[in-house]
Amino acid sequence: MEPQNRRPGACPGCHNPAPDIRNKINRLYRKTFLFHFRNLRWALGRNNTFLCYQVDREERDSTVPIHRGVFKTQVFLETRLHAELCFLYWLHDYPLQFPDQHLQITWFISWSPCSDCAQQVAAFLASHSNLSLTIYAARLYYFWNHSYQEGLRALQREGARVEIMSLREFEHCWENFVYPYDGRPFRPWKNLIRNYHFQPGPLNRESEPSVGGDSQATWDKPVLGAAGTLHGSGGRGPGQRDPGTTELTPEGRGHLSPAQVTPEEAPGSWCLLVTWRVMKLLKKETFHQQFNNQHRAPRPYCRRKTYLCYQLQLKGSPCDQDYFQNKKDRHAEIRFIKKIRSLDLDRSQNYEVTCYLTWSPCPNCAQELVELTRSHPHVRLRLFTSRLYFHWLWRFQEGLRLLWRSGVQIWVMSLREFTHCWVKFVNHGGCPFEPELWDRLEQRSQSIQNRLDRILGLTPVTATCATSCPHPCCSAVLTLEDLTANFRNLQL
DSSP states (O other): OOOOOOOGGGSTTOOSOOOOOOOOBSOBOHHHHHHHSOOOSSOTTOOSOEEEEEEEEEETTEEEEEEEEEEEOBOOSTTOBOHHHHHHHHHTTHHHHSTTSOEEEEEEEEEOOOHHHHHHHHHHHHHOTTEEEEEEEEEOSSTTOHHHHHHHHHHHHTTOEEEEOOHHHHHHHHHHHBOOSTTOOOOOOTTHHHHHHHSOOSBOTTSOOOTTSOOOOOBSSOSSOTTOOOOOSOEEOOSSOOTTOOOOOTTSOOEEOGGGOOTTTSTTOTTOOSSOOOSOOBOHHHHHHHSOOSSSOOSSOOOOOOEEEEEEEETTEEEEEEEEEOBTTBOHHHHHHHHHHHTOOOTTSOEEEEEEEEEOOOHHHHHHHHHHHHHOTTEEEEEEEEEOSSTTSHHHHHHHHHHHHTTOEEEEOOHHHHHHHHHHHBOOTTOOOOGGGSTTHHHHHHHHHHHHHHHHTOSOOOOOOTTOOOSGGGGSOOOHHHHHHHHHTTOO
């Protein structure tokens, strides 16, 4: 498949007349918008680019709408053009009609611009000082490729703003660029907000910018970090085969997942974030019920399940965090292991993963965690648990000892770890963690830690079993108080 045709009309000089633009559209059909603008993490089958634009002219203290419409990528052999360049051809004469007026241009685009289009748009902005451009992208395009990152930087240097589409922008597109459907309002699809937070926004979005107008938002960080990597949704393949691309579509754009990217193409691992946002948060009630270290579940009574919150760090900086819970016959630890393996972490870098669990791992999960550390020697694993799971059974004790002997540090959560989880993994709404709501939190934490120390053999042996039982569990002191506590733990 050949790349798009480059024509001098899209260059800053604009010496030649623009070709026939065949794909100018007034509005999108509802199904087209919902399919191509859905902000999926891995956008399979989205092989075309749709660009919704609006042009406003500044007049005194307000803006006057001039024009709005939609462009899509042209795939005809004689006029193969990406949607961004189609817009530049169409816009060529507009600044000449209003030489003394400042025009505000806003794009709502299904994919962020490719490297070539970004460079040409930046050159166009440099030669037309009366233009300002704001780009809202539903998904990032080849975010791990250095040339595409440099294209976004070029846009930034020419004053363009590049942001990720939030719910507000999707609603604006629905109202202004989609054919009305019985007057129905925009209904957000599943995980829209979650997927928005999955992608790094180059701007600090604490103050929402107005669509097509001025904004008080400022650059929180450059578009790309020092390591030159971004974390976002899946990519679209360009018309020209890029490194790692396995398939091209008739329209010239294919799909490439981050798992196919090699460390050479994404130094420091593609999962390194510019600005990390938690993808999902626990409810306050869930945290209090599930992470509480009391022997009995607090009221309202409910079954206490296994929750695993983890944070992945590279050189002390968080680059991934999430939480899992048991799902059908798959334990939270197994789901966590699958997630870490899927990240395809760069083996030339040293990572640290800290997990916070409501229950300590079962023997099978302990074995799987050990296998993970053996197959990923560049990953250091630490476990903090709120409670010990069936700690009086020898098999479960042996699983904990296996973790310890394999270099996996396992500790009991203290007030410090509970507070950290509250801040990082709970939708607390700004409320601080209140340990006084839990009955004797620190005393129970110390008691469970002492029990774990005895299981791991970290305390001196003061008594042995009268029958000289060879089991390691009999090397610890089992008092009447310990036995009573064990029976209490039977009520999960």
